[in-house]
Amino acid sequence: MADHLTFFRMKAQAGKRQAVIDQFAKWEREHKGAAKGFLRSIVVASNEDPDELMAGVRFDSTESYNANSDRAEQGAWFGELRALLAADPEWFNGTWRGRRWPSRGSGGGGGVGWKRRRGRRHECRGTNATSSSLEFLQTLLLSLDTLSTRRQ
Numbered sequence: 001m002a003d004h005l006t007f008f009r010m011k012a013q014a015g016k017r018q019a020v021i022d023q024f025a026k027w028e029r030e031h032k033g034a035a036k037g038f039l040r041s042i043v044v045a046s047n048e049d050p051d052e053l054m055a056g057v058r059f060d061s062t063e064s065y066n067a068n069s070d071r072a073e074q075g076a077w078f079g080e081l082r083a084l085l086a087a088d089p090e091w092f093n094g095t096w097r098g099r100r101w102p103s104r105g106s107g108g109g110g111g112v113g114w115k116r117r118r119g120r121r122h123e124c125r126g127t128n129a130t131s132s133s134l135e136f137l138q139t140l141l142l143s144l145d146t147l148s149t150r151r152q
Contacts, residue, residue: 003039003096004062008089012051016084020053021045023081031077037064051086058096065093 012020024043032038037060046052059065068074082088 001061001063004059004065005094005096006057006065007054007092007094009052009054010089011049011086012053012084013086014051017045017051017053020081020084023077023084024055027077031073034071034073035059035064035068037061038068062093062095 010020021043024041028041039058039060041055041057043053043055046054057065059068
């Protein structure tokens with residue numbers, strides 16, 4: 001079974017950016033353990049518009065992702081998130097096909113810089129993260145792949 005990935009772009013209501021980020025931290029604390037098949041997630045704020053965010057979530061299968069989406073607790077959490085957003089998120093669902101673009105340092109784009117934060121948290125700064133949706137998704141995929149490699 002191939003991993004399932006969901007990406008979503010969202011815009012926080014004015015003054016609610018940190019509350020959106022905190023909502024994702026709340027999910028990690030309170031819901032991660034009940035999300036069978038959850039592998040990892042990442043949230044990135046745009047350099048040009050800090051109220052614009054994208055997130056990527058990776059599950060071990062589409063079935064696990066759908067089972068999590070169907071949980072009442074997940075629906076309640078998403079309702080709280082949605083109340084902080086200016087509009088519904090844009091969604092992209094897909095199946096992990098592996099890295100298919102040049103790795104960082106090769107001069108081929110998709111470069112990602114990492115900044116160590118307290119504990120095991122990291123901040124992703126994509127060099128091309130906001131230039132287009134495709135490049136942004138590639139940066140998120142590289143970020144998820146890099147985090148996976150570092151934690152193994």
